[in-house]
Amino acid sequence: MENLPLKGIRILDMTVVWAGPYGATLLADLGAEVIRVESTQVMMPITRGTMARPPQAMIDNMPGFAGGFPDKLVGNHPWNRSPIFNSHGRNKLSMTVDLRVKRGREIFDELLKVSDVFIDNNVRETMDKLNINYESLSSVKNDIIMVRMPAYGDSGEYSKFRSLGIHMADALGHGLMRGYTDMDPSANSGEFVVDASAGTHAAVATIMALIHRKRTGQGQLIELPSAQATFGYMSEAFMEYTFSGISPSSLGNRHPRALQGCYQCKGNDRWIVITIWNENQWKIFIELIGNPDWANKPEFSTHDKRVSNHDLIDSLITDWTTKQDHKSAMELLQKHGVPAGAVLDAKDSSEDPHLASRNFYQEAFTEDTGTYKYGRSPFVLSNTPTNVRRGPVMLGQDNEYVYKTILGISDKEYEELVSEGHIGSEFHPDIT
Amino acid sequence: MNKQSLSGIRVLDFTNHISGPYCTKLLADFGADVIKIEKPITGDISRSIGPFPGQQKNLDKSGLFMYLNTNKRGITLDLNDPISKELILKILETTDILVENFRPGTMEKWGLDYNSIKKIKPEIIYVSITNFGQTGPYKDYKASDAIIYAMGGEMYSTGIIDREPVKLGPNIVLFQGGTAAAVGALGAFFGTINDSSGQHVDISLMETQTGTQDRRQATVLAYHYSGIINERQSLGGSATYPSGVYPCLDGYFELSGGPTRIGNIIKMMGNPPELMDPKWKNPLSQSDPALKEEFESYFYPFVMEKTKLELWKLAQENGVLSAPLNSMEDVANDPYFREKEFFQEYIHPIAGSFIAPGKPWIMHETPWEIKRSSPNLGEHNAEIFSEFM
Numbered sequence: 001m002e003n004l005p006l007k008g009i010r011i012l013d014m015t016v017v018w019a020g021p022y023g024a025t026l027l028a029d030l031g032a033e034v035i036r037v038e039s040t041q042v043m044m045p046i047t048r049g050t051m052a053r054p055p056q057a058m059i060d061n062m063p064g065f066a067g068g069f070p071d072k073l074v075g076n077h078p079w080n081r082s083p084i085f086n087s088h089g090r091n092k093l094s095m096t097v098d099l100r101v102k103r104g105r106e107i108f109d110e111l112l113k114v115s116d117v118f119i120d121n122n123v124r125e126t127m128d129k130l131n132i133n134y135e136s137l138s139s140v141k142n143d144i145i146m147v148r149m150p151a152y153g154d155s156g157e158y159s160k161f162r163s164l165g166i167h168m169a170d171a172l173g174h175g176l177m178r179g180y181t182d183m184d185p186s187a188n189s190g191e192f193v194v195d196a197s198a199g200t201h202a203a204v205a206t207i208m209a210l211i212h213r214k215r216t217g218q219g220q221l222i223e224l225p226s227a228q229a230t231f232g233y234m235s236e237a238f239m240e241y242t243f244s245g246i247s248p249s250s251l252g253n254r255h256p257r258a259l260q261g262c263y264q265c266k267g268n269d270r271w272i273v274i275t276i277w278n279e280n281q282w283k284i285f286i287e288l289i290g291n292p293d294w295a296n297k298p299e300f301s302t303h304d305k306r307v308s309n310h311d312l313i314d315s316l317i318t319d320w321t322t323k324q325d326h327k328s329a330m331e332l333l334q335k336h337g338v339p340a341g342a343v344l345d346a347k348d349s350s351e352d353p354h355l356a357s358r359n360f361y362q363e364a365f366t367e368d369t370g371t372y373k374y375g376r377s378p379f380v381l382s383n384t385p386t387n388v389r390r391g392p393v394m395l396g397q398d399n400e401y402v403y404k405t406i407l408g409i410s411d412k413e414y415e416e417l418v419s420e421g422h423i424g425s426e427f428h429p430d431i432t
Numbered sequence: 433m434n435k436q437s438l439s440g441i442r443v444l445d446f447t448n449h450i451s452g453p454y455c456t457k458l459l460a461d462f463g464a465d466v467i468k469i470e471k472p473i474t475g476d477i478s479r480s481i482g483p484f485p486g487q488q489k490n491l492d493k494s495g496l497f498m499y500l501n502t503n504k505r506g507i508t509l510d511l512n513d514p515i516s517k518e519l520i521l522k523i524l525e526t527t528d529i530l531v532e533n534f535r536p537g538t539m540e541k542w543g544l545d546y547n548s549i550k551k552i553k554p555e556i557i558y559v560s561i562t563n564f565g566q567t568g569p570y571k572d573y574k575a576s577d578a579i580i581y582a583m584g585g586e587m588y589s590t591g592i593i594d595r596e597p598v599k600l601g602p603n604i605v606l607f608q609g610g611t612a613a614a615v616g617a618l619g620a621f622f623g624t625i626n627d628s629s630g631q632h633v634d635i636s637l638m639e640t641q642t643g644t645q646d647r648r649q650a651t652v653l654a655y656h657y658s659g660i661i662n663e664r665q666s667l668g669g670s671a672t673y674p675s676g677v678y679p680c681l682d683g684y685f686e687l688s689g690g691p692t693r694i695g696n697i698i699k700m701m702g703n704p705p706e707l708m709d710p711k712w713k714n715p716l717s718q719s720d721p722a723l724k725e726e727f728e729s730y731f732y733p734f735v736m737e738k739t740k741l742e743l744w745k746l747a748q749e750n751g752v753l754s755a756p757l758n759s760m761e762d763v764a765n766d767p768y769f770r771e772k773e774f775f776q777e778y779i780h781p782i783a784g785s786f787i788a789p790g791k792p793w794i795m796h797e798t799p800w801e802i803k804r805s806s807p808n809l810g811e812h813n814a815e816i817f818s819e820f821m
Binding site for chain 1: 435437438441454458462481482483484485486487495496499500546564565567568569570572573574575576578579580581582583584586587588589590591592595596597598599600601602603604607608611612613614615616618619620621622623625626629630631632633634635636638639640642643644645646647648649650651652653654655656657658659660661662663664665667668671676677678679684686687688690691692715716718719748751752753754755756757758759760761762763764768769771772774775786787788789790791792793794795796797798
């Protein structure tokens with residue numbers, strides 16, 4: 001911890017759902033002291049789970065990433081147990097304060113004075129109600145770096161729009177660029193590319209602003225609309241339209257310049273992706289699958305011919321893959337230089353020997369979950385390892401540290417703030 | 433003109449294709465002096481990918497290349513030639529960040545690996561982006577964006593249960609890998625001005641997926657917590673309603689319902705009497721397939737008579753999480769996206785003017801800026817040689 005690159009940087013974090021929290025996680029991984037500013041009086045949408053106190057039957061019915069609580073139980077403090085939150089909760093701190101009342105804002109301002117960065121991705125309306133904007137923050141802390149992550153922007157028509165990552169991706173064109181080519185997009189399943197992208201870009205932007213402030217002493221406002229930050233990911237498709245006037249559509253699992261598919265393997269719901277880029281890889285592949293007679297047919301003699309007979313080739317390849325274990329087939333093909341990847345489910349990933357050799361999943365403890373493994377940062381730094389230093393932060397877990405150590409508040413005043421509803425570790429009983 | 437956040441920071445860029453160039457583009461567009469090394473004759477593979485204006489292939493006019501390499505200076509070098517290494521070592525004297533995305537061991541062949549470079553430049557931030565990282569049993573595996581997503585990301589639960597898993601849109605995971613690499617690069621660089629040492633940043637594209645918030649972090653944690661493996665759902669099998677993609681008058685529209693949001697959706701539908709029963713807001717109603725079917729019997733006729741934009745505006749007026757499924761043409765014609773410069777015009781000396789994605793975010797004191805278009809192959813050979821040799 002001592003030598004992590006962002007040591008000594010304090011970040012006040014009012015982020016919600018996934019995009020903002022993920023950005024804060026990456027900064028926490030790098031050693032920043034990220035303090036989540038939360039409230040026991042208000043449950044922010046889809047952040048510490050979908051509800052503060054979900055019925056057990058509801059989580060039983062949810063897909064794994066939302067309903068997979070420890071031992072499948074909501075427990076006494078469901079808000080500290082949801083994988084929706086805990087998947088990005090590592091390495092952070094949490095304090096609670098009710099910002100809707102004057103005393104709460106005074107506490108927040110005191111904390112702001114000793115902080116470097118403020119980050120949030122709420123809808124504009126929420127921050128307006130709390131009078132949190134660059135003017136109000138910089139009047140308290142002149143060199144603050146404020147990172148605002150609205151969905152589409154902080155002014156104009158779409159500034160009021162409410163969106164999850166999947167909706168932004170649809171608006172950017174991704175919804176029509178993915179999915180089965182023989183089904184309409186109502187078969188699309190959920191994805192959260194924009195959450196990942198916006199959060200990661202926010203971490204980039206924050207560090208850029210920190211570099212500038214280190215060199216000049218100047219803070220600034222960063223406006224990072226999650227959708228805007230992600231639009232570059234669509235550059236190739238968008239330029240195809242701007243050059244040709246034709247909007248590209250989904251290629252499914254195919255690739256415009258390779259022979260590529262996702263093929264069924266032996267076992268229950270086992271799959272492998274194979275990508276054959278060139279003649280050489282094709283020749284090796286054919287040999288590895290036992291030189292079947294069909295491979296010598298004239299319609300498969302060149303890469304271009306194979307691509308134009310892709311459907312037929314897919315069914316012939318499937319004849320081989322369905323007899324193979326997905327991981328063994330990957331190992332065999334890769335050993336001989338043919339690009340292939342088993343489709344790893346969550347269990348496969350958890351047990352994957354490559355990730356294990358790189359210490360990807362690391363154990364951490366919290367009082368409300370016990371000890372489990374959590375993924376570490378998506379980068380490896382040779383001198384300052386960005387490990388899981390702390391399990392997912394519990395609501396208000398660091399109130400003592402924040403109020404007493406950082407702000408120097410007396411024990412007596414601390415107890416007053418508890419009774420006024422600022423300090424706590426449980427959501428108000430009226431919150432469902 | 434304001435100074436940019438990375439002004440005066442030099443980046444030596446050996447990267448090719450998408451992930452590495454997107455990482456260094458983020459640095460270049462915010463002011464870093466990025467010197468891009470390409471192999472002679474063909475250059476970066478993205479020069480050959482397109483899309484090309486007028487469908488005419490030209491190494492300097494590939495859309496993907498022109499987008500990914502703005503603000504960079506480009507030189508061609510045969511790295512097997514000793515004079516090349518001499519130039520590189522000279523540039524390295526004033527380089528802050530080196531980024532490469534060769535296969536593991538390639539830079540070592542040229543004596544340009546991290547261990548060699550740190551001896552002469554201990555404060556260097558040396559970023560290696562590879563498919564699977566510098567170590568581990570898969571380090572020499574080959575990949576494509578689909579393979580990275582299959583092994584690293586949440587492909588397994590993407591799609592529907594009685595079909596094969598299906599990938600994301602083209603190369604999304606490679607862009608995401610490049611962005612994650614930029615966090616590692618700049619984070620490590622900040623360490624060097626925040627009293628720590630130079631270091632090697634090892635980016636595994638697989639891990640940028642396994643560690644992504646696009647579901648995989650959460651699905652693996654859910655497995656660790658509960659033993660539940662996130663699976664593909666059946667068609668229309670969303671856990672909440674009305675959620676997912678619905679057809680409408682002119683295309684498709686997506687929204688998120690569920691127990692806490694269905695009230696706004698009922699409001700958006702004009703509070704029809706048959707939806708006023710409190711049962712609809714009971715969280716447990718969400719797991720009742722008969723109630724879902726009943727709800728959708730009211731919902732389908734409602735959406736089918738409206739366009740996706742009408743639905744979007746109506747939904748947003750009522751606080752419903754939603755969006756139209758836009759085509760690239762829809763995006764290009766959206767007045768808000770245009771006004772906010774989600775995309776903009778670029779002027780290129782050979783390709784002429786074209787429209788491509790614009791600034792990714794706004795930094796009020798240290799702006800994003802296009803100062804030069806992507807380099808033509810070898811455009812800055814003479815300039816860089818005379819500057820450094």
